[in-house]
Amino acid sequence: MPDDVLVIDLLGGLGDLVMALPVVHGLAERFPHAALRVLTHDPGASLLDTDPAVTEVLRAEKGHEREAVEAALDRSDLVVSTTRLHGIPDLVAGRGVPGVTDLWRSPPPDEPVSRRYVRILAGEGLVGAEYRPPRIHLTEAEIERAGTDLPDGVPVVLVPGAGMAVKLWPHWAALVDRLRDVPVVAVGPGAPVPELPPRDLRGLAARFAAVARRGGVVVGGDTGPARVAAAVGARTVGLFGPTLAARYGLDDPATNLQGLPECPHRRPTAITEQVCWWEARCPLGPPAGGPACMADVPPADVAAAVRAALPVPRSPVFRP
Secondary structure: OOOEEEEEOOOOOHHHHHHHHHHHHHHHHHOOOOEEEEEEOOOHHHHHOOOOOOOEEEEOOOOOHHHHHHHHHOOOOEEEEOOOHHHHHHHHHHHOOOEEOOOOOOOOOOOOHHHHHHHHHHHOOOOOOOOOOOOOOOOHHHHHHHHHHOOOOOOEEEEOOOOOHHHOOOOHHHHHHHOOOOOEEEOOOOOOOOEOOOOOHHHHHHHHHHHHHHOOEEEEEOOHHHHHHHHOOOEEEEEEOOOOHHHHOOOOOOEEEEOOOOOOOOOOOOHHHOOOOOOOOOOOOOOOOOOHHHHOOOHHHHHHHHHHHOOOOOOOOOOO
């Protein structure tokens, strides 16, 4: 049994780290007496600061990932990495540390990434076969503080922004128009509703957890914040275009809506090689119109998914 387990997630995206959480928690459960350390980037690293499964959170500076891996390997006797960049597999092999450094081997297009990770590691005997969705640990105090700036009632929180233009959805105004009877606010600009005060990443996660406790719903594209919302228990509606929901979708009870599922340019197992990926130049739509796949997600379907996720109002009890 290993004494020190190192998990490396240096893919660079917040959503990538959230998708790796089932690996972290599966390893902690499989090796309960080992120290479990996670090497990743800020700001995502802060989401692990109070996780009881994680012994130590290591931060790698952008541009200095290789040095961070080398230093972390000094104490490790088992390594699991979601990342093949920065020469990580060669570093691990050169040190003779056992582990798994290729979790992207021959992925099928319709198997969710997190489940794929777990299935590979279960086959290696490193985690149990049972899959548990990503979960982020927060303190009660954080959640209570974060709920103070939410509107009264059961809120719907929109996440209009995205780290990549190819993931932007163009119909926020139309969605808001269909939700006039519920309190709707936004995290960040891009929708015609009030914006909540900005918070750091843990504060944002706690705000989503407070939304969950109110029975509210979070709506966003295939972005890190939407994954964080789902991982703290908020009912989430995910809007998918360039990425295939069958592979990158959120776990139940989230609702995943796929735009233009028949797109011939989508490459579910090699998304960074898609013609649209880096500059959002869609070959199926006008140059200024944005990705056709995101535009193809109808506001009516999103509104219907939001309403289905909201709690059903209780009828008043008749007392003669």
